[in-house]
Amino acid sequence: MSDNRAAWEGNMWWPNADQQQMLQQMQNQQQQQQQNAETAISSSSQTAHNQLFSYKMASAFENTNTSNSNASNQYSNAGLDYNQQGHWWNYQQQQAQDLQSSALQGLQNMSNQQQQTMQQNQVHQDTQSRQDEAQRQEVTRQHQEAVHRQQQDEYRLHQEAIEHHRQAIAEAQARHHQLQQQTHQLQHQLQQRNNHHQTMLDKEKKRFHEMAETDKKRYDTEMQSYTPPKGEKQRGKKRKQIKDPNAPKRSLSAFFWFSNDERGKVKAQNPEYGVGDIAKELGRRWADADPEVRSKFEALADKDKIRYEKEMTAYKKKLNPVVQPPVPEEEPEDEDDGDDDDE
Structure with missing residues (x-):
């Protein structure tokens, strides 16, 4: 009986360690298929185990006499073929192979899905790249057109400036030629x-x-008795009048009082200075003077002005006994009208 059981167990298929490891790796890669595969393996293993256990139990409690008699009769004629009696447990091997095939098919499907996803991503990337390239080309084209238009505008303005310059030169040459002709004439x-x-x-x-x-004498005589109208500016150079030595001296301004006080100091500090340099230095010092210093010389100028007005009033009374209002000071002559009498 033990020999028969050993022969029966020797013909039964069991998965080895490498196959189990490969199945485990396949199950880890595909979660959904792993659950289905584990369920199928669990149910199949339990069924095979129950069948194997039932068979062993039946063999263990088998009738010895009947078994021996049957075995002696059967074995006397021919040997027992265990391969023919073990077809029912080959189901486990077939189921494992089916599971392996389904796992491989799942991996193949997953690989195909990944390839499809990669292809779709590649197509999307290619499309996006083409769109980006088209947009870049459009931006480049617009930039080139803008640069071309700017160059055209600059060239047009340059040509207009050249033409305007040529016209100005031609007009200047024409005027110069005309002036030359008039000069020659x-x-x-x-x-x-x-x-x-x-x-x-x-x-x-x-x-x-x-x-x-004769004409010059006539002109001089008329100009001596000529009085210009009020408000009208007298054209031409004013003839220098003879100054009365008895007339009072004109009042000095604050700057003149300051200059009289500082001129000696400037000469002592800068002996190489001329008249113009001294005047410039005095003007600079007056501009930089403190308000207290300026007020001192302004007071002297006001005092001198009062003196001049009093002396001028007395001088005019002496010349003309009739009391007359003070004559206003003459306005400074215009520089523009200085050379009109030379024409």
Whole structure:
């Protein structure tokens, strides 16, 4: 009986350690399939174990006489083929193979899904890359167009400036040519008059000189008695009037009082200075003077002004017994009208 059981157990298939480890790794990679596989393995193992246990128990309590008689009769004719009697437990091996196949199929499906996902991601990346490239090309094109337009505008403005400059040069040359012609004409006329004057007799020249002297005397006589209207500026240079030595001296300003006081100091400190340098130094010192110093010389100027007004009033009374209002000081002549009488 023990020999038969050993032979029966030797023909039964059991998974080895490597196969179990491979199945465990497959189950860890696929969680959903792992649950189904574990359920299938659990149910299959329990069924096979129950069947195997039932068979062993039945064999253990088998009738010895009947078994021996049957065995002797059967074994006397032919040996027992254990392979034919062990087909029912090959189900465990087949189920493990099916489980392995399903796990491999699941891994293959997962690999296919990953490949599909990668392909979709690659397609999305390619699409995004094409869109980015198209956008970059569009931005580059717009930038190039803007640069081209700017260059065209700059070139147009440059050409307009050149044309304007050429026109200005042409106009200046035309005016210069016209002035040259007028100058030549005047020079020609003056040359003719000079030639005429040189060929003129002394008697004729004397007559013109006398006419010029007579006209000059007339002008001087009229200007002595001429009084310009009130509010009208007198054109031309004012003739220098003879100063009365008995007239009072004009009042000095605060700057003149300051200059009289500081001029000696400036000369002592800067002996190489000339008149202009001394005047500049005095002006600088007056501008930098403290208010207390300035007020001192302003007081002297006010006092001198009062003195001048009193003396001027007495001087005018002496010249004209009739009391007259003070004559206002003459306005300074305009620099623009200084050379008008030379024309």
